[in-house]
Amino acid sequence: MTMVKVKGGIEILRLPVNEKEHVFPPWHMKYTESHILHSKCSKTGQEDNGCLDNENACQFCTYSRELEMILPDMVFPNNVLRLKHKNGAFLEFKAFDALKRVASGKINIELACAESWRETRQDNQEYLKESIPPFDWTYTTEYMGTASGFKVENTDERIDFEKLKRKDKILFYVDLTLFEDELHDNGIASMKVKMRVMPGTFYILLRYFLRIDNVMLRVNETRIYHDLRKSYLLREFTSREAKVQQLKHIHPAIFTLENEIAPLLPLVRSYYHKLIIDELEQSPSNVVIPASSSSDASSTEVQSQESASPSESTKA
Numbered sequence: 001m002t003m004v005k006v007k008g009g010i011e012i013l014r015l016p017v018n019e020k021e022h023v024f025p026p027w028h029m030k031y032t033e034s035h036i037l038h039s040k041c042s043k044t045g046q047e048d049n050g051c052l053d054n055e056n057a058c059q060f061c062t063y064s065r066e067l068e069m070i071l072p073d074m075v076f077p078n079n080v081l082r083l084k085h086k087n088g089a090f091l092e093f094k095a096f097d098a099l100k101r102v103a104s105g106k107i108n109i110e111l112a113c114a115e116s117w118r119e120t121r122q123d124n125q126e127y128l129k130e131s132i133p134p135f136d137w138t139y140t141t142e143y144m145g146t147a148s149g150f151k152v153e154n155t156d157e158r159i160d161f162e163k164l165k166r167k168d169k170i171l172f173y174v175d176l177t178l179f180e181d182e183l184h185d186n187g188i189a190s191m192k193v194k195m196r197v198m199p200g201t202f203y204i205l206l207r208y209f210l211r212i213d214n215v216m217l218r219v220n221e222t223r224i225y226h227d228l229r230k231s232y233l234l235r236e237f238t239s240r241e242a243k244v245q246q247l248k249h250i251h252p253a254i255f256t257l258e259n260e261i262a263p264l265l266p267l268v269r270s271y272y273h274k275l276i277i278d279e280l281e282q283s284p285s286n287v288v289i290p291a292s293s294s295s296d297a298s299s300t301e302v303q304s305q306e307s308a309s310p311s312e313s314t315k316a
């Protein structure tokens with residue numbers, strides 16, 4: 001439960017955080033879910049004059065200062081999925097880290113598309129604000145989750161999707177939106193994470209979805225699969241995209257259905273990784289998994305040490 005004092009301390013805003021956790025030894029899984037990011041400083045109540053103290057800044061000030069961009073319409077800073085292994089390795093999925101990987105500087109889109117975009121956004125002057133350095137307004141991110149404590153290797157092993165299609169009992173399920181933007185009614189850019197735990201396995205799908213109406217579609221997906229009998233997780237990243245003119249064979253109604261359109265888009269890039277869990281020194285002492293919420297102080301961002309470099313990956 002987060003308490004925020006609004007201007008003057010008169011009003012104390014209670015921000016309910018939905019929270020659920022499960023322990024599937026050796027994993028501890030937890031998610032939190034709450035409201036969208038405020039559109040102004042929750043301490044001063046102002047958009048431009050925010051918290052003075054960076055250390056204790058509110059979420060709005062932290063996001064606006066550290067991410068040099070106009071934030072998506074909806075950012076869910078408290079929608080976080082966290083998985084922690086008893087050996088200390090953890091995986092986390094959160095909006096801040098996803099947005100940190102949005103390119104700054106130039107727009108990562110072909111000129112033809114940018115031209116079409118420009119035609120449709122004449123009234124969107126905020127993108128031309130000089131105070132905001134250029135950034136990729138599609139919020140394209142190759143965020144694969146925040147990982148720590150794993151050894152990352154390229155692999156030829158693939159996720160067994162046939163196995164996933166089996167109707168195994170679902171013990172834990174979560175579906176969180178990390179951010180979403182409607183591109184000023186020109187489409188959508190969103191990032192969501194879903195996870196399900198079955199007896200002996202778990203599966204995560206993290207998806208960035210972009211649709212610029214009449215221009216293009218792009219889907220970046222990270223899939224993580226783990227068989228609890230194994231000492232590693234499989235992580236597959238795919239980036240797919242197409243211009244709308246390449247998709248004449250597909251009914252445009254399908255463009256709005258993420259699950260349907262994603263596999264129909266041509267593959268641009270893919271990486272296949274093994275996330276190996278470090279073995280602890282064999283010791284007879286019990287390793288205790290924290291039963292209650294693990295301290296959020298440890299949630300400092302640790303991007304996965306991508307020793308498996310994307311350049312070695314396959315290109316289709």
Ligand SMILES: [Zn+2]
Pocket residue numbers: 040041042043044050051057058059060061062
């Ligand atoms: Zn603030």
